[in-house]
Amino acid sequence: MTKVLLVNPPFYRFLNSHYNANSLGIAYVASYLNSRGHDAWLYNADFLNNETFLNQKNLFKGFVDYKKFFKDTNHEIWQEIVDKIIAFEPEWVGYTSYTANITAIDIISKKIKNLDPSIKQVIGGVHATLDPLILDKLTSIDYSVQREGEHAMSDLIDGKDPIKISGVVSRSESGLINNFDADVIPDIDNLPFPERDKFWGLSDEEKLMVDVSYICSIRGCPYRCNYCASPEHWKRNKTQYRSPKSLVNEMRHVKENYWNRKKEFDYSASANTKSKNELIIKDNSTVYFVDDIFTVHKERIKEILQRIITENFGMKWKCEARTDHLDEEICQLMAKAGCIRVKIGFESGSDRILKSIQKDETTDDMRKGAKMLKDAGVPFTGYFMIGFPDETDDDVRETIKFAKEIDADYYSLSVLAPYFGTKTYYDMIDKGFELDKKPWEYFFHQTGDLMVNKNISEKVLEEYLALNELNNNKKGYV
């Protein structure tokens, strides 16, 4: 039995907020390892014992302080994280990676290596998958895993030769050995449910604050939006679906084991706007289907919704979808099955921009979908983005107008971040943008620093961010 600690790096706490939900990527890797006799735990280095979270406008503002943490590698937060990892006495440590986390992983892994070079360190997740040369940058990490991590991590721990494990990048005297993406796991129904109990570094009280109600039923997305990491991360033509039966079984498992337990804190369910600056996130009474497009397969989603209705769970849930993957029947079934929020990536109100970002959807499709949701009484969040290459002030104005027209129940506003490995990233590099010289931690979509489009005026940017004010009179963040 090998001791393994799987780490979600700090991120929101540097922006003066935090993130307390179960990180599914490492939770899947952990449960798979545990099913094979190992002792794998999860450590969320972003967790804080606090019920209030910053709203979006204040996240944007937090960027100035955020940058300072990465310059001060002796800051007490880094030390606290390293102490917690070392206290676990791991034989292996695995980090999950988004682009914005790479610098944090570099800082932490270097400190761990200094303290105990015998600990093997692995990186997996989105950024590790998109950057096959990541080990050249993260010199204290031993292995990188590309794509699904369950089998690769298990083989590494079991001592299989890394150069023979599909998905693993390792080092040799002549450079990196890249064994390409891990083979697609064909029947994801057979994977054990993600780990929901072994949370390292938390008191018993704090464990009740972890939102363990995230569920993943689809791995991948068949679309090709050029700013999005999903098409490359999951490979669009290899999208895998769990069966409706397996998904419903996981809902039952969550309800029976985690929703009915006595709570010291009433962190139940969704989040409401408390004041202009803060949100209260109440955990473990809303399931979050993290699938890129929960409704992508119409017949499948109808069967899922019918099953949820028949089970009569009384569980509220939220999901991500596209307006062109809805119809009236789906919307009605969603309402009946307990859906309290659909999160829709509208992105832009300009058809010219939608075309240029390969959204494969028009504003008319979006209007129809939004109306169907409204008619069925299903609240929806509108994700919007600005800052696309060649976007003009007029395009942004169209977005603002369109956002108001569709009358979302919450507006989630972003500025384009050209993530490493996306088509947008390479297009921008071709155009001469030196994105590869930007610090990794800048790559998230609540920062003005990465604004690749300098033609959008401050005034219009402010008008766009003012959409956030509309949230004050709405149903709030869920």
Ligand code: B12
């Ligand atoms: C849910 C979600 C969130 C949630 C929860 C995040 C979390 N840590 O769980 C919230 C809302 C908090 C969030 C926040 C952000 N997110 Co987000 N999120 C997602 C989403 C929709 C699902 C993630 C998920 O649970 N997937 C299911 C699991 C099973 O997949 P997985 O995590 O990829 O894990 C598998 C493999 O990658 C691998 N693996 C993962 N970790 C490890 C570790 C090891 C050691 C190994 C061996 C393998 C391994 O094995 C796993 C199982 O096979 C994805 C899109 C997507 N569909 O993947 C975006 C996504 C990951 N998010 C993204 C982004 C950009 C962000 C933010 C930066 C947004 C922002 N604020 O600007 C923040 C960053 C937060 C942070 N902590 O750093 C991007 C990342 C792009 C990039 N290159 O960085 C994605 C891909 C969206 C997109 N399509 O572009 N996010």
Ligand code: SF4
């Ligand atoms: S539909 Fe959503 S998840 Fe799929 S490629 Fe487009 S933005 Fe990414």
